[in-house]
Amino acid sequence: MGTIIVACQTIRHEVNLAITETGVHYPVLWIESGLHNFPDRLGQVIQAEINKIENVKTILLAFGYCGNSLLGINSSRAQLIIPRVEDCISLLLGSYERRQTLDKEVGTYFLTKGWLENEQNLLSEYERCVAKYGKDKALKVMKMMLNNYHRLMVIDNQAYQSEEIVIKTKCFAEALGLNHEIIDGSPRLLKKLLIGPWDDEFAIIKAGEKVTLEHMLMNNIVEESDHQRVCILSS
Amino acid sequence: MVVNNNVQEFKARKLLTHAMGKLDEDTVFNLIKQGLEQGVDSLEMIEEARAGMEKVGDLYDKGKYFLCDLMVGADIFTEVINLVLKSTEIEPVSIFPPIIFGTVGGDIHDIGKNIMISVLKSKGCQVYDLGVDVPEAKFVEAIKEKGSSVLCLSGLITTAYESMKKTVDLLEKEGLRSKVSVVIGGLVNEAVKKYTGADYWVTDCGKGSALCLRIMHDESSKQVIACL
Numbered sequence: 018m019g020t021i022i023v024a025c026q027t028i029r030h031e032v033n034l035a036i037t038e039t040g041v042h043y044p045v046l047w048i049e050s051g052l053h054n055f056p057d058r059l060g061q062v063i064q065a066e067i068n069k070i071e072n073v074k075t076i077l078l079a080f081g082y083c084g085n086s087l088l089g090i091n092s093s094r095a096q097l098i099i100p101r102v103e104d105c106i107s108l109l110l111g112s113y114e115r116r117q118t119l120d121k122e123v124g125t126y127f128l129t130k131g132w133l134e135n136e137q138n139l140l141s142e143y144e145r146c147v148a149k150y151g152k153d154k155a156l157k158v159m160k161m162m163l164n165n166y167h168r169l170m171v172i173d174n175q176a177y178q179s180e181e182i183v184i185k186t187k188c189f190a191e192a193l194g195l196n197h198e199i200i201d202g203s204p205r206l207l208k209k210l211l212i213g214p215w216d217d218e219f220a221i222i223k224a225g226e227k228v229t230l231e232h233m234l235m236n237n238i239v240e241e242s243d244h245q246r247v248c249i250l251s252s
Numbered sequence: 253m254v255v256n257n258n259v260q261e262f263k264a265r266k267l268l269t270h271a272m273g274k275l276d277e278d279t280v281f282n283l284i285k286q287g288l289e290q291g292v293d294s295l296e297m298i299e300e301a302r303a304g305m306e307k308v309g310d311l312y313d314k315g316k317y318f319l320c321d322l323m324v325g326a327d328i329f330t331e332v333i334n335l336v337l338k339s340t341e342i343e344p345v346s347i348f349p350p351i352i353f354g355t356v357g358g359d360i361h362d363i364g365k366n367i368m369i370s371v372l373k374s375k376g377c378q379v380y381d382l383g384v385d386v387p388e389a390k391f392v393e394a395i396k397e398k399g400s401s402v403l404c405l406s407g408l409i410t411t412a413y414e415s416m417k418k419t420v421d422l423l424e425k426e427g428l429r430s431k432v433s434v435v436i437g438g439l440v441n442e443a444v445k446k447y448t449g450a451d452y453w454v455t456d457c458g459k460g461s462a463l464c465l466r467i468m469h470d471e472s473s474k475q476v477i478a479c480l
Contacts (some may be wrong), residue, residue: 054319056439082410084439103410117411124360137319146320158323165360165384170371230443 019043021070022211023063024079026050027131028105030176032079035207043077043211046070056084063168067092077210081105090228097222098215100206101235108210109172111203113218113235119200124166126195129202130182131176139163140189159193169195174202225227253318268463272304273311274323280304284335294340298374299336301332302458306471324366333370347466352394353404354382356415360409364438368404375461377468389421392426401432401471402464405450408438416448424449435460 022045024032029047036045051060055169063080067090070076076095080087081104090097102108106127107116121123132138139159146155171192173179183199190197206218215221220232268287271279280301287297290374308325311317317325351372355365358466367426369379380398382390405416405422416436434450437460445453452467454460 055313084410085441085443088443090443120358142320145318146324148322149320154324154327155320156326158320160321161327161363162323164362208435230413230447234410234447 020072020075020077021046022077022079023048023066023070024172025105026081027053027079027135028109028129030131031060031174031202031204031207033127034174034176035204035211038204039208041211048080048094050131051081051137052086054137056086059083059086060088063087063088070095077159077211079105079203079207079210081108081109085230087233088230091222091226093225094222097220097226097228099220099222099233100210100232101218101220102206106172109174109202109207110200111205115203119170123148123166123168123196125164125170126166127170127172128182128186129172130177130179130239133182140185142228143189143192155228156192163193163195167196169193171197172202173199237238266300266303268300269304269307272301272325274391275308275317275324275328277324278326280332281335283386284332288336288339295375296461297334298336298371299434299458301329302371305329306458313366315366319361326363330367330370333374337374348378349399350378350380350399351402351404351464351468352380352391352400353383353406354386354391354410354414355384356419357385357405357408358415359412360381360384361438362382362406364457365404365406368406368437368460371461372456372464375465377464385409388415388422391419392422392428395423395428396426396430400465402430403433404435404436404437404460404464405448407436407440410439411468412438413444416444420449433471435463435467467479 020043022043024045024047026047027050032045046068048063050164052062067076070092071249076092076097078097081100081102083104087099102113104196107113109129110116126139132141142216143155143159146158169186170180171183171186179199187197209218219226222228222232237248268280268283270285284297305325308317308322312322336357347401353365353369355362369381373380380394382394405419407413407416420434423432433452435452435454436445436448436450437454440453440455442453454463
């Protein structure tokens with residue numbers, strides 16, 4: 018009875034790097050990208066894939082809660098291990114707390130190569146909007162969408178050459194009047210998902226149990242000391 | 253597109269709904285201007301435009317429209333309401349104190365909030381908009397100051413659920429809970445309603461505004477009965 022990873026295609030680069038660095042040999046089931054704007058459908062697809070899995074004891078879900086998309090997810094045969102984060106941004110930054118800290122600094126929109134390749138993302142929507150409605154309208158609706166956002170941040174996990182996406186993201190940030198920054202990501206939480214320990218940063222859902230909102234909410238995560246977490250992040 | 257000076261034709265053909273659904277901005281604005289000139293009921297026009305927005309939402313769900321189309325729809329719809337509000341005397345539902353509205357602490361998203369506020373205003377409701385990232389104490393302060401009985405909390409991220417819960421808890425602590433109906437909106441569902449302790453959850457501005465009006469009217473009826 019082994020372990021399988023069910024992961025979002027959007028964070029494929031980062032998950033593969035964590036697998037390489039931890040040396041685990043679990044098979045990975047990739048869930049198609051493009052469903053993040055439709056949480057119910059994303060949940061249905063994840064559930065359908067989980068239902069096909071047999072003969073494993075543990076399913077590691079490399080997902081965040083993603084807009085309630087994990088609500089009700091269950092496996093009748095295996096336990097589910099899920100990082101207690103609202104979406105994959107915290108997974109790529111290394112912790113929920115780090116994401117919160119960055120969000121508190123200033124309204125921040127995060128991007129990675131995976132998001133630009135696989136999802137309906139801001140840049141592709143902007144290009145689509147310019148082509149269909151013209152530049153003025155495109156700028157107007159993008160500013161409406163990004164009202165209260167002041168920073169566009171690329172998360173660099175050293176899983177790919179970030180230079181290739183930064184050219185695009187910089188142009189976009191400039192057009193929208195957003196500050197452009199690149200931040201180092203951290204594989205800490207992804208690695209911890211793969212090798213444990215599965216402490217209060219993870220929801221452990223027993224076979225036959227369903228994911229609830231309470232499983233996933235992060236408010237009762239026990240705070241580690243800043244020093245301890247910083248040490249782990251930089252390791 | 254010209255409507256031949258015929259209010260009935262305007263209504264019967266659902267021209268506005270159709271143009272809105274196609275995101276045909278010029279036609280939508282022309283129809284609104286003609287409708288206003290011809291005395292078409294302003295609330296009916298807004299309702300037709302809103303029905304068009306529903307079509308836009310359906311087409312988005314089916315993958316025929318994309319996020320940018322949804323945003324263009326929201327932009328046109330907001331303009332429609334502004335045009336109508338500018339040109340029409342909407343009868344205010346002034347007997348009611350304002351609805352307190354805001355995006356909860358830790359969240360900065362406001363498109364849905366702003367659209368719903370526009371719809372509420374178009375229906376004559378007074379709305380006290382506290383903006384985004386609003387701490388729970390501000391909501392409670394506003395409830396006390398304005399004497400409101402409806403509190404709308406908006407949130408589009410998971411972190412918002414905790415802020416919604418804290419706001420409801422603070423209402424309870426301040427002894428205001430039984431006097432205030434709490435409506436949550438955005439990325440919410442029954443599970444979020446239960447967790448936060450809110451009374452209602454909505455994901456649709458049309459239904460949400462109708463709900464707020466119903467709550468206020470129900471409250472008002474209760475008060476009249478109490479007076480008798």
